[in-house]
Amino acid sequence: KAGVTQTPRYLIKTRGQQVTLSCSPISGHRSVSWYQQTPGQGLQFLFEYFSETQRNKGNFPGRFSGRQFSNSRSEMNVSTLELGDSALYLCASSLAVGRGETQYFGPGTRLLVL
Amino acid sequence: GQQVMQIPQYQHVQEGEDFTTYCNSSTTLSNIQWYKQRPGGHPVFLIQLVKSGEVKKQKRLTFQFGEAKKNSSLHITATQTTDVGTYFCAGEGGGSNYKLTFGKGTLLTVNP
Numbered sequence: 320k321a322g323v324t325q326t327p328r329y330l331i332k333t334r335g336q337q338v339t340l341s342c343s344p345i346s347g348h349r350s351v352s353w354y355q356q357t358p359g360q361g362l363q364f365l366f367e368y369f370s371e372t373q374r375n376k377g378n379f380p381g382r383f384s385g386r387q388f389s390n391s392r393s394e395m396n397v398s399t400l401e402l403g404d405s406a407l408y409l410c411a412s413s414l415a416v417g418r419g420e421t422q423y424f425g426p427g428t429r430l431l432v433l
Numbered sequence: 434g435q436q437v438m439q440i441p442q443y444q445h446v447q448e449g450e451d452f453t454t455y456c457n458s459s460t461t462l463s464n465i466q467w468y469k470q471r472p473g474g475h476p477v478f479l480i481q482l483v484k485s486g487e488v489k490k491q492k493r494l495t496f497q498f499g500e501a502k503k504n505s506s507l508h509i510t511a512t513q514t515t516d517v518g519t520y521f522c523a524g525e526g527g528g529s530n531y532k533l534t535f536g537k538g539t540l541l542t543v544n545p
Binding site for chain 1: 537
């Protein structure tokens, strides 16, 4: 089975721009979660989608949004980029939402905001 | 909200020495998961602990879940250079909160 794929792998943007990141989960996985990873804050949960519905949300401003499509692929969008948004954005898929679901992470998209 | 603290932040060992990282949650967990992230890579699932006092072993790695289900540890015996990476614990809260909260990780470096 192919793993989780994320595109693009690297991205450079300037402050004020917006960006869309894409994630394709493992075939058969219906849940997709997004995380922001920075050296200082570690892995921070952004949101989780299951069956095209947001099931959980972390403590990020409304500039961060996401969606999931009927084929379970997911996108996240960051509007009005700030320097502090520079990070590795990781997508993780799991079979479903629920107790004890293992997260399978993709390679991430490294975003640099100048 | 739920917080998961992990210590130490960094650990440098000589090859062959043991290594332990500790994880503490502010609330009782339903389960805890451990992940390893190699430098430049992404987190990879290692194991999940569910029961109070549970101990699981994977070759040189020993994972423990505390009796109160609020703390956990990962112990590596006789480290090797292939053990280099950041080890994360991730706790899942009780009730209807299925969200995983990750600790900040422990970066392990091994001197050959």
